[in-house]
Amino acid sequence: MPIQINKTVIFLMGPTASGKTDLAIQLSQQFKTRLISVDSALIYKGMDIGTAKPGKAILKKYPHRLIDTCNPEDSYSAFDFTRDANTQIKTAFANNELPILVGGTSFYFHALEHGLSKLPESNPKSKEKFNQLLKSKGTIALHQDLKKIDPQAANRIHPNDTQRITRALEVFDLSGKTLSELQGNKKPIINHPIKKIILMPERGELHQRIEKRFLSMIEHGFLDEVKTLKQNPNLHENLPAIRCVGYRQAWQYLNGEIGKAEMIEKSIIATRQLCKRQSTWLKSEEDALTLKISNPTQASAFINQ
Template identity: 60%
Template structure:
């Protein structure tokens, strides 16, 4: 089944462990679609188990674009994502398919919908400087510093979100401008297409249970071996975006002897739940679209086929 001549893009959003991938696949079985991943962790090769990447059999039957597109040591920016995602969306339209953008990286979705600011690019020197500051002072101290410089950004960024805190400080250091001011000038690379949204939002208790069960399954399926292989890559360290992904940092620290196995499991589950909370908070601001508490293929397809959705 096709949607018809009216071209639009589907944003299928939800917090981690909400079942987004499964719903996207079910929709693609009914509507001729191109699946495009919107996930800042699934881009990395060799990071399969800890990112809950769809398995090889699933990806062969239901290909996802923008999965396994770079090495864990490579840098990958929101600009890179927008360029690649836009190309895939245009290709889907040419093929008469519905582009389904599915994932949990709110920053990517937001940038596609609203455009991005012309922020200064990171340099090796600045990245190293702020990563060293993070090691010495920790994210909470740096968050307090950000609060003094840029209260609006500090209010929006969680004190544990070290990646976004250091980036906000780096932007100020490189440009002399605060991040919240520069982000107010968004118009660059905005997606030129109608967007429909489906937000999959199970109850928090259900998500917490799934997160715990999923992490235990990851360990049973060889997650420790996966991280050990990554640690053997001399190009990798905990300062890289790839190794900041939830689960990977905690297991890496476990191998470094910072935690015992029980502590590692607890910390990884807590970190994933914190990610889930941040994603859920962002999604609560999404007022338009279809909100589902569970995967409901019938309601999803009816919503996509309706002209006034």
């Protein structure tokens, strides 16, 4: 099918386990596409099973850009993502491809559409400081500290979101200004029309899929995958990669901190909580085609409007 659009970028969004990858592939059978992953977990090499990364056969036939871009110990920021995604979008247009950005990391989508604030850069010394604070005080106490410094940011950031809490505190520590103060004068990264497709099955259906998928991950060697990661001396439980849902709980299980049944239960609960946060954010999106059931015909018609 010819692309009857003028350099339009497609955002294919949805909570975890909603079926985004399958719909992206179905659209790739109708359009000449460039699939660009918008997922803060799929960037990591060696983290395949627990992230529900598309299989090698699928990726060979339908390549997804920005998958396996870095090692789990590497730092990869939203700025890095917007730079890399923008490069992929430009390449798509140069090749007369339709860029479909597919994933569930809301902050990445938001950064592309609305831009990023000019924040002080992190550094190894600062990261170590806040990693140590996280170990000694815990997430809840740090969230309380943030509430005293920047109540506006604390209200936006979930009390369990360690990465964003420590980053907000780090910004204040490095600059003397709060995250809320600095988050102004943003410019969009994408200067093209954006069409949004949201895949949003019923909540009960999502919960069933999440449980079924995680149990399948266990059967297909997820714990062996985490054992391999634990052999890397550069990895520890406070890194963003290991804080991904499922990995954190499996890490605790392999450390002997929790039993297997508790690990499975906590992983499923954490994934459902992630799903809820993603769904809440997506409900605020306007001018999007929202599908309860994957419908490539309806999605392609929307793209061609």
